[in-house]
Amino acid sequence: MAGIGFELRKVFNQKGLFSRAKAYGYTGVIYAGPMILGGTLIFGISYLANRVGLNRADSNYLTSMITYAILSSLTVNSFFSYAVTRFASDMLYEEKEAYLLPSFLGSSATMIGLGVLLYGPFLILSGVTIVQLILNLTLFMELIFVWNGVQYLTALKDYKAILLAFLSASLVTFLVGWCLLSFKLPVLTSLLFSVCVGYGLMFLGIVYLLSRYFPLDLGMLDESFLFLKWIDKFFDLALIGFCLHIGIFGHILVVWLGPWGSPVRGLFFASQVYDVPVLLAFLTILVTTINFALATEVHFYPKYKRYYGLFNEKGTLSDIKEAEEEMLTVMMRELIALAWKQLFVTILAISAGNALLDVLPLGINDLMRGYFRILCVGYGIYAIANVILSILLYFTDYKGALIAAASFAIASPLLTFVSQYFNRAFLGFGFLVAAAIFFLIALWRLDRFTKKLMYYTLSAQPMTLVVHHGFFSRLYDYLKGVGSRASQKT
Structure with a gap:
């Protein structure tokens, strides 16, 4: 929640008939936007599938692929989310905004790498086609970026841009799905592709907003995985x-x-x-x-x-x-x-x-x-x-x-x-x-x-400084060493 509170208090305390409604709307966009978008997309895709006469078995299969991608991405994100949020909050408090975008990219890459290792074999064993495998993994990776990015969006104050990103993702999903279906392309693939396009647009919008407010310092890329230390420090x-x-x-x-x-x-x-x-x-x-x-x-x-x-x-x-x-x-x-x-x-x-x-x-x-x-x-x-x-x-x-x-x-x-x-x-x-x-x-x-x-x-605080240097801190040291050696070679 770091960063958003002051702006919400300003909006909430403004005079006018719609000031509080505006504050509730902004809060809903930040905290509930992805949840609403996920539900809307599932119902919307089901509606399109029914309109074009997709048989019940394929319709359930499509819904299952989307649902499993959402739940799998949330499962991976759930382990990292609180520690990453704590890291971002600490960096904002210490006025070290240069660490934010690298940590977003590093944490997203970590979750995607771990998630693909777990979710990829599940899809292969499920017997999906190669196209469905690619689209489902693409959706999974986009969702990781979205869930992770929302944690960083609470530091921003450009509510209108955030709202536009969410609405655009929903609208584009339906438009792309409708257009592909009008060309008589395979229904299952077309609808799954349209969901990927929608979440992809949302992911790009999040990255754009973050880079706009927290410009990327290439010299800080070596610290992309610094958040791993926070997992050891705040493992609970x-x-x-x-x-x-x-x-x-x-x-x-x-x-x-x-x-x-x-x-x-x-x-x-x-x-x-x-x-x-x-x-x-x-x-x-x-x-x-x-x-x-x-x-x-x-x-x-x-x-x-x-x-x-x-x-x-x-x-x-x-x-x-x-x-x-x-x-x-x-x-x-x-x-x-x-x-x-x-x-x-x-x-x-x-x-x-x-x-x-x-x-x-x-x-x-x-x-x-x-x-x-x-x-x-x-x-x-x-x-x-x-x-x-x-x-x-x-x-x-x-x-x-x-x-x-x-x-x-x-x-x-x-x-x-x-x-x-x-x-x-x-x-x-x-x-x-x-x-x-x-x-x-x-x-x-x-x-x-x-x-x-x-x-x-x-x-109840410890009397001496407690240093937490466990598995994730050692992983950070290893990744930083690999990055340093790579940069020296280039």
């Missing part, structure tokens, strides 16, 4: 990101491979009756995602900054206690407000969902409606739990956040696996209970931590 962050990803999406994989899943083609599995409700229910947390980013930056962060600033600015004990009480009061007020907003959205989605689901051409049946209602509640609880975990990260309680995230990662697939052997109407309850466990543990940890906040700030 890497585990937190990965555990959250397993918790959010692990239950889907369990259903795919279980009694209610079915093979699509090769190693691709799906569960139409479960996948569609999951995607629709997942979209209901956008309200909390946007409101949390805005509430944190506009209301909570100024109090947070003042509180910790007093420790460095020789604040008196009474000033520090007053600032702590004020900060925690604002935190609880905003947390309760977010919970009420998410509750309202969840109730609205459940009550009005039936009418909306009937309009969408998704083949919704009564069983899917039941899953949708259960998952809406589950994702609503998850959204608030994730907010609490983010607050723990603000207070650098990485241990507590890891305990909460790990419990979620274990409970979500495990309880879903168990729920498959009961009545199939209860399938989504595994994820709902896992989200509730996540929420209770995160809330317990936040309450315990904030009661002793001054102790954790002053007395």
Whole structure:
């Protein structure tokens, strides 16, 4: 969130009828744009496939290829995302902006290299054609750039350009797909190619914006992999990101491979009756995602900054206690407000969902409606739990956040696996209970931590400098040595 907060506060505090609406819109673009784009593309491609009469088997195969590329790229990104975000934030704080673009390229290259080694063999064993293999790997790499780039976009302030990049990607996808289909080209390849073009345009837009605000210094390319040291230094962050990803999406994989899943083609599995409700229910947390980013930056962060600033600015004990009480009061007020907003959205989605689901051409049946209602509640609880975990990260309680995230990662697939052997109407309850466990543990940890906040700030720190030089730091040293030798030869 480094960099965006001040600008959001300016927009939010502007006078005028639409100032707050503008602030919510900007926040949505930055934090929820890729999520919205992904859902829009999947529904849009499905619509085009139906319009041209693509048979159901090929349509499911196309959706599976796109879905697997998205989930695979998110899996790789989840391990690196929090550590990379921490690195970018530290560089901005230290006014070392020259490190940002090289680290974006280096982290993206690392994730792509690791991802291709894992995802490539899966595609080959799945029996995809050579064209489908190339397009799917291209989409996977573009998605890595997009997920990683969004973490850096929070430092920018050109909201209109970011919005234009997202909208252009969606529009171009549909136009390219429509044009290719009008020339009677193979439907499956044409639609997959159009998705690659759309995300490719989005990737180019992100790179353009980053290079515009953070010009590339060729002399800094040797430090492209410096972020690897941050993974060793903040390894708990890497585990937190990965555990959250397993918790959010692990239950889907369990259903795919279980009694209610079915093979699509090769190693691709799906569960139409479960996948569609999951995607629709997942979209209901956008309200909390946007409101949390805005509430944190506009209301909570100024109090947070003042509180910790007093420790460095020789604040008196009474000033520090007053600032702590004020900060925690604002935190609880905003947390309760977010919970009420998410509750309202969840109730609205459940009550009005039936009418909306009937309009969408998704083949919704009564069983899917039941899953949708259960998952809406589950994702609503998850959204608030994730907010609490983010607050723990603000207070650098990485241990507590890891305990909460790990419990979620274990409970979500495990309880879903168990729920498959009961009545199939209860399938989504595994994820709902896992989200509730996540929420209770995160809330317990936040309450315990904030009661002793001054102790954790002053007395729980190591007495001596701790140097973290593990596998990733050694990998950085090796890559830097290889780069130095290569530059000397040239």
